[in-house]
Amino acid sequence: MSDTRRSKRVPVGILGATGTVGQRFVERLADHPWFEIAAVAASDRSRGKSYAEASRWRLPSRLPDSVASMTVAAVTDELPCAIVFSALDSAVAREVEPQCARRGMLVFSNASSHRMDEDVPLLIPEVNPDSIALLPKQRRQRGWRGAIVTNSNCSTMFLAIALTPLHREFGVEKCFVSTMQAVSGAGYPGVPSLDILGNVIPDIPEEGEKLEREVVKILGRTEGDRVVAADFPVSAMTYRVAVEDGHTESVSVALTKKPGAEDLEEAWREFRGDSEVAGLPSAPERPIHYLPETQRPQPRRDVDTERGMATLVGGLKPCRIFDWKFTVLGHNTVRGAAGASVLNAEYAAIKGLLD
Ligand SMILES: NC(=O)c1ccc[n+]([C@@H]2O[C@H](COP(=O)([O-])OP(=O)(O)OC[C@H]3O[C@@H](n4cnc5c(N)ncnc54)[C@H](OP(=O)(O)O)[C@@H]3O)[C@@H](O)[C@H]2O)c1
Numbered sequence: 001m002s003d004t005r006r007s008k009r010v011p012v013g014i015l016g017a018t019g020t021v022g023q024r025f026v027e028r029l030a031d032h033p034w035f036e037i038a039a040v041a042a043s044d045r046s047r048g049k050s051y052a053e054a055s056r057w058r059l060p061s062r063l064p065d066s067v068a069s070m071t072v073a074a075v076t077d078e079l080p081c082a083i084v085f086s087a088l089d090s091a092v093a094r095e096v097e098p099q100c101a102r103r104g105m106l107v108f109s110n111a112s113s114h115r116m117d118e119d120v121p122l123l124i125p126e127v128n129p130d131s132i133a134l135l136p137k138q139r140r141q142r143g144w145r146g147a148i149v150t151n152s153n154c155s156t157m158f159l160a161i162a163l164t165p166l167h168r169e170f171g172v173e174k175c176f177v178s179t180m181q182a183v184s185g186a187g188y189p190g191v192p193s194l195d196i197l198g199n200v201i202p203d204i205p206e207e208g209e210k211l212e213r214e215v216v217k218i219l220g221r222t223e224g225d226r227v228v229a230a231d232f233p234v235s236a237m238t239y240r241v242a243v244e245d246g247h248t249e250s251v252s253v254a255l256t257k258k259p260g261a262e263d264l265e266e267a268w269r270e271f272r273g274d275s276e277v278a279g280l281p282s283a284p285e286r287p288i289h290y291l292p293e294t295q296r297p298q299p300r301r302d303v304d305t306e307r308g309m310a311t312l313v314g315g316l317k318p319c320r321i322f323d324w325k326f327t328v329l330g331h332n333t334v335r336g337a338a339g340a341s342v343l344n345a346e347y348a349a350i351k352g353l354l355d
Contacts, residue, residue, distance in 0.1 A: 010354060011038035012345075013079040015096065016087035018042040018055040018072065020188045021110055024338035025085050026051075030064035032342070033281050034349060037067055039079040046072040058188065078103075082146075083354065085341050086111055089187075097148050104145035106348065108341040112210060115150045115217075118226065122150050122217050124157065124340070125280070125347040126273030126287045127164045130222035132351060137225040149344050154336025155179045155207065155238065155247050156214040161287055161311040162251065162328045165267040167219050167230065171256030175234045176322065177211065179204075180241045180248040182299065185332045191240060201240040208236035246299030247332045252322040261316055264324060265290050268313050280346040282339055284309040297329040308334030309343075 012029065016022045017040035029037050046054035051070045057063040073079060075088065075096050084100055086093055086109040093111030100107050114120045119138040121131040135147045152160060159177055166172055181204060183191055195201065212234045219230040241248075259267075268290040277283055284306035290313050291297050297312035305312060308331035315327040330336055348354060 009034060009036035010083060010349075011036055011081040013037075013039035013041060013081040013084040014087065015041050015075045015084055015100075016089070016092075017051065018046050019087055020058075020184055020190075021087035021333055021337040023055060023057065023059050024333045025087060025341070026064065026067050027059055027061055028282070028334075028338055028342050029085070030067060034346065035083070035342075037070070038081045039073055040067065040070050041073040041075045041077065041079065044074060047074045048072065082106065083108070083345060085338070085345070087338065098142075098144075101142070101144045101146035101148050106146050106345075106353065107148045108345045108348075109148055109150045110337050110341055111150075112153060114148050115152065115214060120148050120150055122152055122214060123344050123347070124152065124160060124218060125277040125283070125343055127160060128218055128220075128222065129274060129277060129347065131227060132348065132353070133222055134225055134227070135353065149348065151337070151340040151344055152214045152218060153207070153210040154185055154330070154332040155181060155249060156211050156218070157336045157340060158247060158311045158328045158330035159211065159249055159251065160215050160218040161330075162268070162313050162326075163215065163219060163253070165271040165288070166253060166255060166264065169257070169267050170259050170263070172219075172230070172232050173254040173256055174232055174322065175215075176236075176252045177234065178237045178239065178250045179207070179211075180239050180243070180250075181207070182243040182245050182247055182332055183240065184245050185247060185336075186240065196240065196242050199242065202237070204238040204240055207238040211236040211238070243299045245331055245333060246303035246329055247336065248297070248299060249328040250325070251328055252319045252325040254322040255324070258323065261318075261324075264316060265292070276350055277347060280343060280350070282309060282343040282346055287311060288313055290314065297327060299329060302329055303331045307339075309339050311335065
């Protein structure tokens with residue numbers, strides 16, 4: 001990224017700005033050193049209203065004054081920016097994101113619609129930075145001036161990060177995961193309170209399938225301008241639980257090499273992205289925090305670690321069926337959504353893709 005760009009913030013737009021993830025984007029971009037919110041867009045229900053009125057701000061932080069008075073645009077309007085962050089439902093994103101890319105915008109998306117397209121990066125900068133190399137092919141094949149870069153499903157994010165050091169050092173042969181997912185993961189107003197209070201709801205629609213296919217794309221190898229998926233099976237069960245923020249996952253893995261507990265703990269503790277990624281404004285100091293205490297990580301206590309950008313791992317035990325089992329936790333609307341997209345945009349910036 002050039003020095004000129006550092007001294008002048010890049011105008012960005014947020015699609016789906018009034019929703020659960022959209023509000024996290026506003027929170028994380030309002031004081032961003034490189035980006036400046038120039039447009040907020042949502043459905044026709046919100047169009048023309050002030051952002052304060054349309055969003056009914058629901059985060060504990062204060063709604064930034066600079067955004068409160070902005071008028072909400074429609075997602076199909078011409079927006080005064082070359083970068084958009086998308087927090088749209090996948091059905092809407094499927095149409096709108098390609099329209100934006102065709103008009104020359106770089107789209108950083110949270111929606112599932114394009115994640116598995118073979119020319120679309122499913123990017124986690126600490127894990128698979130090379131996947132950004134798919135962009136020239138995407139532009140060439142689709143005739144777009146802009147492009148789409150996606151981040152994964154929220155539960156996928158924490159599993160992919162936790163498995164990366166294990167796969168690199170010991171080789172993952174198979175993985176079974178059960179999730180306990182927060183209600184904020186279902187958007188707003190999301191799951192009715194009478195369904196979720198004092199309850200656990202199994203089998204979140206399509207969530208297990210997303211986990212199973214996205215993790216192996218992310219942990220695959222980028223060869224030139226294509227991704228070869230990692231060659232191990234993932235089996236996932238998913239559950240919605242009465243937690244506000246933070247997805248917990250119970251993971252069992254079989255590994256090719258047979259490391260001891262200390263080897264796994266060391267692999268997690270020492271895991272870092274490339275140094276250029278570690279220096280990005282949204283990057284956590286340590287992508288993985290291994291918690292040796294018993295009965296950790298817990299959503300209420302640990303989810304905000306490193307401003308919600310850390311993945312927490314704990315409870316490592318030998319597994320009688322696989323090799324090892326452990327618990328993973330992450331903030332679904334931050335590291336699992338808005339924070340991840342902003343980090344992707346920062347990575348694209350240092351790679352010169354915003355120039
Ligand atoms: N929540 C999470 O933890 C999480 C994590 C990872 C990924 N995601 C993904 O992120 C996306 C957004 O999720 P969310 O939880 O933020 O959902 P949400 O709270 O329901 O928000 C949806 C947003 O999309 C807008 N919208 C709805 N229908 C629209 C339409 N027809 N045209 C234009 N805009 C429309 C809404 O605007 P109005 O306010 O005007 O209705 C709102 O801004 C989804 O694709 C989801 O799968 C969510």
